Amino acid sequence: MFRPLARTALTIAVLASAVACSSDDTGGEGYTLRIGATSPTGTPAGSLGWGDKEGILTEELKAAGVDKIEYSFFQSGSDAASALIAGAVDVAAIGDNPALRARSRDPKVVLLALDSINGDAWLVGAKGGPTDIAGLVGKNVTAPQGTIRDRAAKQLIEAAGLSDKIQVRDVPTPESIAGLSSGQIDATVVTGASAIELQEKGFPIIDSLSKHGFGSTGTNIALTSFTDQHPGFEQAWQKAITAVNRNITENFDDYTAWIAKTDDTSVDSVRKSTSIDEFNTEPFPKQGVEQLEAAYNFLNADGSLENEYSVQEWAGAKS
The missing domain is CATH 3.40.190.10 (Periplasmic binding protein-like II)
Structure with missing residues (x-):
C-alpha cells in the first residue's frame, strides 16, 4: 500500500x-x-x-x-x-x-x-464515453507500463476476451487522468481514493479487479x-x-x-x-x-x- x-x-x-x-x-x-x-x-x-x-x-x-x-x-x-x-x-x-x-x-x-x-484497481472512463470494456475496442486506453495499473488493465481486458482488440498505451497516471478530462483518452486505470473522486465528478467506473475476484x-x-x-x-x-x-x-x-x-x-x-x-x-x-x-x-x-x-x-x- x-x-x-x-x-x-x-x-x-x-x-x-x-x-x-x-x-x-x-x-x-x-x-x-x-x-x-x-x-x-x-x-x-x-x-x-x-x-x-x-x-x-x-x-x-x-x-x-x-x-x-x-x-x-x-x-x-x-x-x-x-x-x-x-x-x-x-x-x-x-x-x-x-x-x-x-x-x-x-x-x-x-x-x-x-x-x-x-488491493483493488478501477478502470475509469471519460465522461460521455463507453461504460463497458466492449465499448473500448478501437479506443485509447492507458496505464503506466510495468505497474499494477498496467497489469490490471490487461487483466480486465483479458477477462472480457478482448486482449487482441484493445491495446494499453504506456502513459503515466497524471497525464492519463488529464487526458480523460480533455477527451484525448477514453479509459485508464486508477487506484485508491482517486478512482472514487473521479466517479463523483461524473467519470464512469467501467470495471474493477474486485468484480472478477482479482486483487x-x-x-x-x-x-x-x-x-x-x-x-x-x-x-x-x-x-x-x-x-x-x-x-x-x-x-x-x-x-x-x-x-x-x-x-x-x-x-x-x-x-x-x-x-x-x-x-x-x-x-x-x-x-x-x-x-x-x-x-x-x-x-x-x-x-x-x-x-x-x-x-x-x-x-x-x-x-
Whole structure:
C-alpha cells in the first residue's frame, strides 16, 4: 500500500545517500534499517506510515537489533527494487509487480511478508464515453507500463476476451487522468481514493479487479545477504507488519482519517476505496499468496519475467 513519488535528481540523490549509510553504521550492537518505498509526500505512507507514526515498527524490530529506521522514497516500486539490488536499502516495501520481477532476475531476493492483500484497481472512463470494456475496442486506453495499473488493465481486458482488440498505451497516471478530462483518452486505470473522486465528478467506473475476484498484494523484500547477516530479522519483520495491520483493523476510522489528511483527500473517498480486509494479520495468508501467484502467472504469460520460479516456495515455505 505504498504510493509513487517523482524521479530524476531526487531519486538519484536519495539512492546515493542511502548507499552511503551502511545498515551497520551505528557503531553499537544495534543497526540502522534502511527501508525503500514509494510516497507522494516524502514521508512514510499507507500502512508503513501508520506503523512508523504509531511507533509499532520501531518497537517490534528492536528484537532484531534495529535501533533506528531510515527511509528512502522512490517514484516507483521498480526503482525501490533496483535500490535494493544495488545495496542502497535493506528492505523494499513495494507492489507485487516489481517484487515478482526482481525475484525473476535474482534468486537471492527474499519475500519477507505480504503487507496487504485484496488491493483493488478501477478502470475509469471519460465522461460521455463507453461504460463497458466492449465499448473500448478501437479506443485509447492507458496505464503506466510495468505497474499494477498496467497489469490490471490487461487483466480486465483479458477477462472480457478482448486482449487482441484493445491495446494499453504506456502513459503515466497524471497525464492519463488529464487526458480523460480533455477527451484525448477514453479509459485508464486508477487506484485508491482517486478512482472514487473521479466517479463523483461524473467519470464512469467501467470495471474493477474486485468484480472478477482479482486483487493485488503489497510485498516486502530483502536480499539473502541481509537476512543471513541478521538471522532474527525475518521473524521480527513479520511480527511488526502483522502488528501494524492488526492495529489498523482495530483503529480503522483513525487510520482512514489519517490517510485522508496525509493524501489531502476526503475521508469518504478513502473509506470507499479501502477495505479492512486488505490488512492481513498473518504474513502469508492463503488468499494473498494465491493473488501473488495469479499476478506471477499473468506476468509470466505476458513475457515480463526473466526466469521462472515457484511463488508457493517463495512464500509458502515461510507461512
